[in-house]
Amino acid sequence: MGNVLIRKPATPGYEGRQTVVLQAHVDMVPQKNAGVAHDFLRDPIDAYIDGEWVTARDTTLGADNGMGVSLAMAALTDKTIKHGPLEGLFTIDEEVGMDGAVGLKPGFLKGTIMINGDSEEEGRLFVGCAGGVDMNITFHYRDGEPTPEGDVALRLTLAGLKGGHSGVDIHLGRANANKLFFRFLKKAISHYDVRLATVEGGSLRNAIPREVSALVTVPADRVADVEQLVREYEALYRAEYKGVEGDIRFTAERTPELPATLIPEEIQDDLINAVEGCPNGPISMLHDFPGTVESSSNLAIVQSDDAAGRIDVKILVRSSSESRKDALCSSIESVFSLAGAKVELSNPYGGWQPNIDSPILRTMEKAYESLFGRKPDVTVMHAGLECGIIQEAYPDMDMISFGPDIKHPHSPDEAVGIASVEKSWRLLVATLEAVPEK
Template identity: 75%
Template sequence: MAKEIKLLSPQAVWGYFYDLTQIPRPTGHTQQVTEYLKTFGKEQGLETLQDATGNVLIRKPATAGYEDRETVIMQSHVDMVPQKNASVVHDFLTDPIDAYVDGEWVTARETTLGADNGMGMALAMAVLSDKTLKHGPLEALFTIDEEVGMDGASGLKPGFLKGRILLNGDSEEEGRLYVGCAGGIDLNISFRYQDGAPPIEGDVAVKILLTGLKGGHSGVDIHLGRANANKLMFRLLKVAVCDYGARLATIDGGSLRNAIPREATAVITLPADNIEALWEFIADYQDLYRSEYKGIEESLCLTAEMTEAPSSLIPEEMQDDLINAVEGCQNGVISMLNDFPGTVESSSNLAVVKAENGAIDVKILVRSSSESRRESVCSSLESVFSMAGAKVEYDNVYGGWQPNIDSPILRTMETTYEKLFGQKPVVSVMHAGLECGIIQEAYPDMDMISFGPDIRFPHSPDEAVRIDSVEKVWKLLTVTLEDAPRASS
């Protein structure tokens, strides 16, 4: 499949993208890819730097005659979200991504592809290596560990960058120019207990599995009405406890804070006399969920099977508190923006629920373009879980990127897009965390914009990038660089 991908147009972009799929680079494990970038920069004969945080910066001089232009920064992040289907054996620390062409798209076999943000990296690398392009002074900034905490952008120091215009390549809808984004915050919620309750004599153990959901990015996909595996699992657990005498032993739902959970597994016990009724209940709930999510979650699968008896159960009072809190907490879209119709303002993603061996951990990611709304949502969630006896802590707080409709680079790119493609781009605010807001804290005068090719289902094993959109973004990028404004004195 390497040859097939590398023959796509523009070949330089796809060639670098394929190379990136062969380098394991999940968040927190980016040394291999940053070494690759440093080697690339030096082989191109370009100034190549790495800051104390681990970010890589490559500088390319201006084309002759373009020395008077503003320095433009092309920015992308090097890490990718490691998600796979439960049935697949794949080690994201050692295994390459098995990418292939699927009609109009490039995708991967049952894992995330890494087009988020490998495609932004590949576009920048293609510009850096192309000796025929016309442009002013360039910087390519490759930040680390964006997907969990935006650590790379947070570690940037004033003075590392020379440019005053930044083109962020981490957007996922061709034809849209993003001028703002939501901020976010993690809620880490924990219950602890010393001794689990012993299984009840005569009860049997059952494993309940919810699989086949689409999942996706908890920001850009949150408005699509997709099911949250944790919410669905706890909805049926409440009925199982109340109506069938079930007790909860373990729960494992979701894996990443910024991905809509696709799968959840629970182990329960219940009286043996109720087992036949439970099978019927599970079948009925599968039909119910499929009906409620018809046209959205066509592969939803809810099954149950006998399993080994657990060594202990979650204490009954804590079990009930957990179920009620998860059932009662806000999830999904909470409010919409008035100034940008159709754009989510605030949302909550019940990302992870895990319970075993005396520890229950819940992770929620709250996003909002409004700091006050974000605080309100967090307060509401904290109240729900505090009443349930949980400890609630906050982490990874990052601010949003406030829109600047008068941005000079926005005007340049709007004109360029219409000239190239005969129609105006859509100017939007993204309901997801982009590094622009954090970078602006260190560089408050930076003029920024974000754009990119069509990427569907990021943060999920269905992730794919549309082939023809990459060529359009390449044209937009290269012409924008050629048309960059002259530097002000």
Template identity: 60%
Template sequence: MATEIKTLAPAAVWGYFYDLTQIPRPTGHTLAAQDYVLALAARLGLKAERHAVGNVLVHKPATAGLEQRPVVTLQAHLDMVPQKNSHVQHDFVTDPIDAYIDGEWVTARDTTLGADNGIGVAYMMAVLADNTLRHGPIEALFTIDEEVGMVGAHGLQPGFSKGQILINLDSEDEGQLFVGCAGAVDVKVSLEYKDQEPTPEGDIAVRIALTGLKGGHSGTDIILGRANANKQLARFLKEAIASYGARLVSFDGGSLRNAIPREAFAVVTIPEAEADGLWEFASDFADQLRVEFRGVEETISLTLERTELPATVVPEEIQDALINAVVACVNGPQSMLTEFPGIVESSTNMARVLLEAGHFSATFLVRSSSDSRKMEVAGAIESAFNLAGAEVDYSAGYGGWAPNASSPILGTLRKAYEEVTGQTPEVTIIHAGLECGILQGVMPEADMISFGPDIRAPHSPDERVSIASVERCWHILTKALEQV
């Protein structure tokens, strides 16, 4: 219930966060959220501006006597990742999020919660509204459309900010302070073919569904070894084609570029005499996946059902070339950082695969803290699909955020963290795309850091945020602002 979430501590943070859950704000649809921030600034009597691209910048004057302190820019993004379970009827453009308390967490029913990055946005609004805090000059930068292409950050121009310190509030592990992040590039594959080959005589049509996978964030969760639905369904189809005479009709897997695919679907035709064999193979293959991913994926489901027979199938040479390319293509972590043990350096996520009606497309998000490694992985994808006759394009590339070992704000936040929790935080970099990588280009003199509360399973319907962690991070943030 709304009243329950709004009574959590700190009440201002949770109140603003709940309000955000009631404002639909998937990437590309943040106008209402922008208006909400501007209306808050107007009520508080604070100067605010909306940039042409849609970012909102709010200025809060320093506490009396602290005007000479450095300007601190707080930053978070307004958009959220729209992911839902397949059985749920939910329109992210019009429907609010059904958020609720589940024990020690706040989560949502069957959809993403939007704590990524709604909690960061709520922290900023609470800082703007709290006149009991002592701090120097503050800017609150609310960017748009971070989740697909970092549109808002890319739209910023040099000189937009006077910030000498930037605190990004888009991290998801309380015990870590982030001083660097990976860059990324989108790799998009396409192929057109003639959809004219008639379905073989005597075939039946079968719809195949691989569901029940965890999915998750294609950066922070890529190291967890979760199954990629596109890769595993292609693997099944390769054997179905080779052993049971299957002919591919369509393939539809994954959704967003930065979400590990949880579901994938295909339609094939097979000779009716091979039906029993295909069903038996599907059962064995599902059991095999459960063994291979034991301890990682607990609810793998591979189901087959007869469906309406199509008039045409994918030409055999196209079918074989594309399935082989998907099976052969790299996916998951590709290299690790030696200076930060346990942190992925380079990875790729086969995010979206679609084949139907004469068109094939695939989308990959390649991440790396090394530009050369990033392009090496992108080149491997390009090579695999070039061999299949497909065209490959790169887009939305951006560089990583280079660490600053002598960062003053790092020392301030580490001290605040220790005072609040009694523990020493880990200083590391994140294998995900924070906007700091782009902001560093337009705010080259700013000292940057990123931190945030515990958020689990972002970019999936299992997303949840720790209630206690949100409160601790609020105290860490406000203490740091007092000490800057």
């Protein structure tokens, strides 16, 4: 698979302790602000210290899951800490589809305890997470329609949204760029005969979409009206998301060249109605863990391909309940099926069910209270962790997840709290020393 496993023998006198797997994923989410010239395959992350945080200029930082990797590597290289046998498991492509975890085979690991370093709130220990599934939706059409004579082309751009992690940040009420744009487009079409040529909204299935760019045509005598409507919707969205979104920008720029063809009107209207009607954001909450989302959907990507005669829509559905995950997928499938689209599900992964009697949970709770004078919060998260998938191959493995404070992962505002990294390291060291005997 390309996963990496590193083994370190026990500190002398600790050979009888249980083997601990320190697990993290090595990939990051590549997101950058509009207009930023950054090649994630070539350019280094421009990280810097901003007060009590480390962040990056105009791109994601990679603290998700670079901090988990760093904590594990520090434990593997440090010759002063005390611990039993250690395994460092570094998985690939977690952000793409949990590929490294899915490909993990029984027998590869020797450990009986796993500490996952992919959590993002210091002082909280995570013992469960949601499962998820990708919904891949396609509108097909044979040929585009000719551009009406006398039309003018406009490049519409909606940008400046915060976006974020579709699991960690889905409850924060942030705007989904795809939902905002198609809400506007529905009115622009019905009032001013706007036609859609191309659209590109969002970029990653597990990131709340921050930007949409679309090429449309407008009758020449309606151009000023559409430009005014764009300004009105920019003001409307800023007012609706005041205090949540700081810099929503909606622009219309006239372009000299008209598109050769347009998306067929029937397909265009079906797409708009389906996107408008699609459930998005938090759908249900967990009763046993107040404030934690149980089920959600993220309408992540809407992208047209005129040459192929298709429009792709990608949605990530998450839930801690398999039945509610199925119900939400069914609801979304109905919306798009009624619009004539093809709907397929892929990359399903199960949730990680909490075990409140977990021995490593008790060990880590005691270590935290001893170090910092208070008990840590014990909870579950809505984001997907690899723990549930790995547990399918290692059903008897005792698992827990922890990590430092990371805010706004999957967005260019991503940052990690410096002080929380030290606390996470101290907690890991104390926990490894206290791991029970085999």
